[in-house]
Amino acid sequence: MSQAHQGGDGRRRVVIVGGGFGGLACARALAGADVDVTLIDKRNHHLFQPLLYQVATAALSPADIAVPLRGVLAKAKNVRVLLGEVCGIDPDRRQVSLTDGTTVPYEQLVLATGSAYNYFAHPEWAQQAPAPKSIADARHIRASLLKAFEDAERADDAAHREALLTFVVVGGGPTGVEMAGTIAELARHTLKGNFRNIDPACAKIILVEAGPRILSAFPEELSTYAVDALRRMGVDVRLGCAVEGLDDHGLDTKAGRINARTIIWGAGIKAAQGAAWLGGTHDRNGRIPVADNMAVVGHERIFAIGDVALLEQDGAALPALAQVAQQQGTHLGRELRVLAIPRPFRYRSRGDTAVIGRHSAVYSLGKYQLKGRFAWFLWGLAHVYLLIGFDRRALVMFQWIWRYLTFERGARLID
Amino acid sequence: MSQAHQGGDGRRRVVIVGGGFGGLACARALAGADVDVTLIDKRNHHLFQPLLYQVATAALSPADIAVPLRGVLAKAKNVRVLLGEVCGIDPDRRQVSLTDGTTVPYEQLVLATGSAYNYFAHPEWAQQAPAPKSIADARHIRASLLKAFEDAERADDAAHREALLTFVVVGGGPTGVEMAGTIAELARHTLKGNFRNIDPACAKIILVEAGPRILSAFPEELSTYAVDALRRMGVDVRLGCAVEGLDDHGLDTKAGRINARTIIWGAGIKAAQGAAWLGGTHDRNGRIPVADNMAVVGHERIFAIGDVALLEQDGAALPALAQVAQQQGTHLGRELRVLAIPRPFRYRSRGDTAVIGRHSAVYSLGKYQLKGRFAWFLWGLAHVYLLIGFDRRALVMFQWIWRYLTFERGARLID
Numbered sequence: 001m002s003q004a005h006q007g008g009d010g011r012r013r014v015v016i017v018g019g020g021f022g023g024l025a026c027a028r029a030l031a032g033a034d035v036d037v038t039l040i041d042k043r044n045h046h047l048f049q050p051l052l053y054q055v056a057t058a059a060l061s062p063a064d065i066a067v068p069l070r071g072v073l074a075k076a077k078n079v080r081v082l083l084g085e086v087c088g089i090d091p092d093r094r095q096v097s098l099t100d101g102t103t104v105p106y107e108q109l110v111l112a113t114g115s116a117y118n119y120f121a122h123p124e125w126a127q128q129a130p131a132p133k134s135i136a137d138a139r140h141i142r143a144s145l146l147k148a149f150e151d152a153e154r155a156d157d158a159a160h161r162e163a164l165l166t167f168v169v170v171g172g173g174p175t176g177v178e179m180a181g182t183i184a185e186l187a188r189h190t191l192k193g194n195f196r197n198i199d200p201a202c203a204k205i206i207l208v209e210a211g212p213r214i215l216s217a218f219p220e221e222l223s224t225y226a227v228d229a230l231r232r233m234g235v236d237v238r239l240g241c242a243v244e245g246l247d248d249h250g251l252d253t254k255a256g257r258i259n260a261r262t263i264i265w266g267a268g269i270k271a272a273q274g275a276a277w278l279g280g281t282h283d284r285n286g287r288i289p290v291a292d293n294m295a296v297v298g299h300e301r302i303f304a305i306g307d308v309a310l311l312e313q314d315g316a317a318l319p320a321l322a323q324v325a326q327q328q329g330t331h332l333g334r335e336l337r338v339l340a341i342p343r344p345f346r347y348r349s350r351g352d353t354a355v356i357g358r359h360s361a362v363y364s365l366g367k368y369q370l371k372g373r374f375a376w377f378l379w380g381l382a383h384v385y386l387l388i389g390f391d392r393r394a395l396v397m398f399q400w401i402w403r404y405l406t407f408e409r410g411a412r413l414i415d
Numbered sequence: 416m417s418q419a420h421q422g423g424d425g426r427r428r429v430v431i432v433g434g435g436f437g438g439l440a441c442a443r444a445l446a447g448a449d450v451d452v453t454l455i456d457k458r459n460h461h462l463f464q465p466l467l468y469q470v471a472t473a474a475l476s477p478a479d480i481a482v483p484l485r486g487v488l489a490k491a492k493n494v495r496v497l498l499g500e501v502c503g504i505d506p507d508r509r510q511v512s513l514t515d516g517t518t519v520p521y522e523q524l525v526l527a528t529g530s531a532y533n534y535f536a537h538p539e540w541a542q543q544a545p546a547p548k549s550i551a552d553a554r555h556i557r558a559s560l561l562k563a564f565e566d567a568e569r570a571d572d573a574a575h576r577e578a579l580l581t582f583v584v585v586g587g588g589p590t591g592v593e594m595a596g597t598i599a600e601l602a603r604h605t606l607k608g609n610f611r612n613i614d615p616a617c618a619k620i621i622l623v624e625a626g627p628r629i630l631s632a633f634p635e636e637l638s639t640y641a642v643d644a645l646r647r648m649g650v651d652v653r654l655g656c657a658v659e660g661l662d663d664h665g666l667d668t669k670a671g672r673i674n675a676r677t678i679i680w681g682a683g684i685k686a687a688q689g690a691a692w693l694g695g696t697h698d699r700n701g702r703i704p705v706a707d708n709m710a711v712v713g714h715e716r717i718f719a720i721g722d723v724a725l726l727e728q729d730g731a732a733l734p735a736l737a738q739v740a741q742q743q744g745t746h747l748g749r750e751l752r753v754l755a756i757p758r759p760f761r762y763r764s765r766g767d768t769a770v771i772g773r774h775s776a777v778y779s780l781g782k783y784q785l786k787g788r789f790a791w792f793l794w795g796l797a798h799v800y801l802l803i804g805f806d807r808r809a810l811v812m813f814q815w816i817w818r819y820l821t822f823e824r825g826a827r828l829i830d
Contacts, residue, residue: 044561044829061476063826070609071827080611083565083829102569135830146459150498154517194485196495391817391825395810402806410806411478412486414459414498415550 011036011078014336015096015106017086017274019046019069022306022325023112029333031076038104040096042085044068047135048387050322051396053175055138056264057182058146058190058409062135064395067388086113089277091299108301108336111274111288112329115307115320118270118285125246129170131265132179141264143414145183148262149203150414153195159259165203166260168251170243171267172207172214174354177226179264180207181357184233189407205235206260208253210242210267215354215362217319222362225371229360243267269320274308283310287317292344294332303342305329311345318347322386355379358404426451426493429751430511430521432501432689434461434484437721437740438527444748446491453519455511457500459483462550463802465737466811468590470553471679472597473561473605473824477550479810482803501528504692506714523716523751526689526703527744530722530735533685533700540661544585544678547594556679558829560598563677564618565829568610574674580618581675583666585658586682587622587629589769592641594679595622596772599648604822620650621675623668625657625682630769630777632734637777640786644775658682684735689723698725702732707759709747718757720744726760733762737801770794773819 012035016023019041027039048065055062073079082104088097095103117131132138145167152164167187169180184205191200207214207230213223214230214237227237238255245252250259275282280298282288287310290296294303294311306325311318318324324347335342351365353375361376363369370378380400387393399410427450431438434456442454463480470477488494497519503512510518532546547553560582567579582602584595599620606615622629622645628638629645629652642652653670660667665674690697695713697703702725705711709718709726721740726733733739739762750757766780768790776791778784785793795815802808814825 044565044827061478061826062830063476063828066828068609068827070606071823074608077611081609082569083562084569135828150459154497154499191485193489194483196492391814391821391823394813394817395825398809398813399806402809406806408486408806410810411476412459412483413478413481413550415477 012339013105013107015040015104016110016112017096018112018114020112020114020306020325021322022329024072025326025329026110026112026305026333027073027079029330030337031079033078033337035078035337037079038082039069039079040082040084040086040104041069044083046072051383052132052138053178053182056132056141057186058142058412059403060396060399061411064392066135072388091302094301110332111302111304111308112306113272113274113308115269115271117265118268128246128248129263129265132175144262146412146414149191149195149200152198163249163259164261166206166258167203168206168208168258168260168263170208170263170265172209173266174215176207176266177214177354177356179266180205180235181230181233184235185357186409188234190409206258207235207237208241208243209239212239217352218362218364219369222364222369222371226356226362229356233357269307271308274304293342294328294345303332305332313347323350353379427754428520428522430455430519431525431527432511433527433529435527435529435721435740436737437744439487440741440744441525441527441720441748442488442494444745445752446494448493448752450493450752452494453497454484454494455497455499455501455519456484459498461487466798467547467553468593468597471547471556472601473557473827474818475811475814476826479807481550487803506717509716525747526717526719526723527721528687528689528723530684530686532680533683543661543663544680546680547590559677561827561829564606564610564615567613576613578664578674579676582618583621583623583673583675583678585623585678585680587624588681589630591622591681592629593770594681595620595645595650596648599650600772601824603649605824621673622650622652623656623658624654627655632767633777633779634784637779637784637786641771641777644771648772684722686723689719708757709743709760718747720747728762738765768794
């Protein structure tokens with residue numbers, strides 16, 4: 001072990017890139033160990049992404065679902081948080097380069113850089129169809145949604161007004177379903193009586209999915225249930241409807257043109273940077289193949305976890321879920337407390353869940369399925385529980401109960 | 416009354432420009448009257464400005480102190496909210512022009528455009544020394560404050576680190592005092608243990624005031640108390656210290672140079688646009704002189720209320736306070752319910768208050784004074800009460816109690 005790769009008192013240096021579910025879990029598992037840990041993130045906060053769509057739809061404030069990384073790790077005296085953006089890795093010199101020109105040496109490196117939305121061959125679509133990934137995205141979507149109603153209120157032309165009141169969500173995964181359901185609730189209930197020239201309840205909410213069914217990761221029965229539930233809420237669900245083009249006035253699909261001013265993207269993700277820094281192999285979604293102990297193939301000192309890692313278990317790649325990242329982070333952190341080769345990791349699913357709207361959600365774990373009111377209640381309970389900190393739990397729970405009773409949304413800000 | 420200045424059913428049209436304390440109070444007082452009311456604001460929300468400094472210092476989220484104007488006025492069916500920016504008034508044709516080229520006719524017009532911070536002869540200083548006036552400003556200040564600590568954590572050079580950890584607040588009015596006190600609490604308590612290379616408690620917080628005392632609108636005894644309280648909290652209060660120059664690295668004052676990366680402005684306000692649109696007289700702060708019934712001198716159909724109006728009572732101009740604007744708005748709204756010349760308004764002060772820090776505030780009403788723990792408690796109670804909506808009251812109260820118990824601040828976001 002060379003001098004540079006040790007801490008001030010000769011301790012082993014572990015560097016973690018990314019403070020999402022995987023990276024933060026890894027840092028927490030390393031707290032108090034005889035290791036110098038550096039957690040690098042370009043943002044100062046850990047974001048509870050599963051609820052980001054609620055920020056995008058004015059139900060919650062960004063700070064309700066974000067915790068400062070320094071605050072969470074304040075008591076882990078061996079963990080240092082570094083606000084910076086990684087731009088490269090030098091495996092030979094064992095150091096990470098930041099965009100400000102500095103380098104951070106490591107003895108062991110954990111890549112937990114997460115994922116971004118996938119616009120496939122059309123990155124330029126991100127302009128017209130933002131996806132809820134960061135707080136800035138969510139705020140942007142929130143402003144677009146609310147601004148569309150404002151503009152419709154003032155529009156003289158009927159066709160223009162209709163396009164303004166048409167909201168298209170692309171992608172029938174959990175995020176797309178949640179977004180479409182919530183926009184329907186916003187239009188039908190929250191904004192009721194707020195306008196004088198338009199009736200917000202007349203808004204068209206269209207969910208387009210290229211495949212034959214929505215929530216394709218769930219059993220078919222739950223997909224059917226979700227379609228029915230969405231349609232009852234007034235969402236126009238269009239299956240087998242791939243997007244072929246996007247512009248400022250709407251989108252072209254296989255099934256024809258849709259004029260819409262607001263388009264929200266939720267169609268598939270791709271791994272964030274990571275593979276490019278290593279110059280190694282990766283799958284078509286940019287994921288880095290790792291061994292069963294999360295070591296990057298060909299790099300014994302480098303590990304990848306979460307959405308950026310491609311780990312096969314029982315013949316299938318583990319999905320890009322918060323619980324996978326978190327379990328991997330915790331496992332790897334515990335293993336790295338001592339200097340040894342980490343033991344293999346095994347993912348134990350706690351089940352998949354998606355919420356559709358009021359009283360309506362789905363949950364699936366192996367053969368076990370749940371849908372409707374009880375699944376919806378459990379979804380809420382689980383998500384409140386998974387938030388970090390008593391204050392955030394209390395704030396989110398209060399706002400949910402308030403919204404449940406009044407249909408009001410506390411964060412209707414255009415800014 | 417010409418056709419254009421009436422509503423669809425021939426009703427009188429009242430247009431209110433600005434949805435702050437004055438404009439919103441006026442619109443609410445007109446709810447249900449036999450009048451067509453249009454409330455124009457460039458933002459979709461009413462902002463509870465007295466607590467904006469708490470957003471700037473990461474204690475509250477923007478949505479906690481902002482309510483959507485449409486939501487507040489949903490039940491006032493005769494009130495229409497228009498999201499737009501006014502750029503001119505034509506008193507002869509009785510219409511308001513918006514930046515998007517449309518015009519809004521009025522029979523009676525209420526100007527409630529508020530105020531902006533006054534950089535006196537140096538508008539360019541706004542760049543280096545932002546003032547907490549809008550939500551965007553508050554977010555920008557919050558990010559600057561938190562980023563300064565982040566950069567200090569990484570700084571190698573001692574002088575540079577010291578400049579990064581020096582925070583200067585310009586202006587010893589209530590906003591300046593509140594900002595300085597809160598930054599001190601942030602540095603000494605909230606961020607404790609969050610860093611590895613710096614001790615945030617070593618941050619220097621300097622409050623510079625050009626005049627001989629801070630809180631000059633309060634009795635001298637309370638000013639002295641405030642200085643003592645700030646100094647006990649670790650704030651360096653410098654009186655008679657006028658700012659002469661500002662740059663990216665600090666500021667020059669009459670008493671010498673201060674190197675500081677973060678400078679926050681809170682020194683005096685000037686009226687927002689309004690006088691310019693009318694082309695009439697105004698005082699040196701841009702306020703429009705009004706008669707005792709708030710009618711603009713020389714314009715019997717136009718009224719001005721709040722910070723944009725200059726109304727003398729008992730020989731002195733009424734101060735730029737939320738309670739003045741609110742009382743004027745309510746009075747004028749009630750008077751305008753019927754078509755007649757509004758009766759004179761008389762301001763009844765409920766007292767002035769400013770908070771310095773934990774357990775420390777001042778309150779003054781005529782000969783009656785209050786300071787310390789009890790004033791602080793009353794200040795909190797009054798501000799929670801004045802928020803609009805049960806949900807916001809509950810959210811703010813919960814976050815204050817949580818912060819009181821833990822010193823934690825829920826909105827430490829750099830975004």
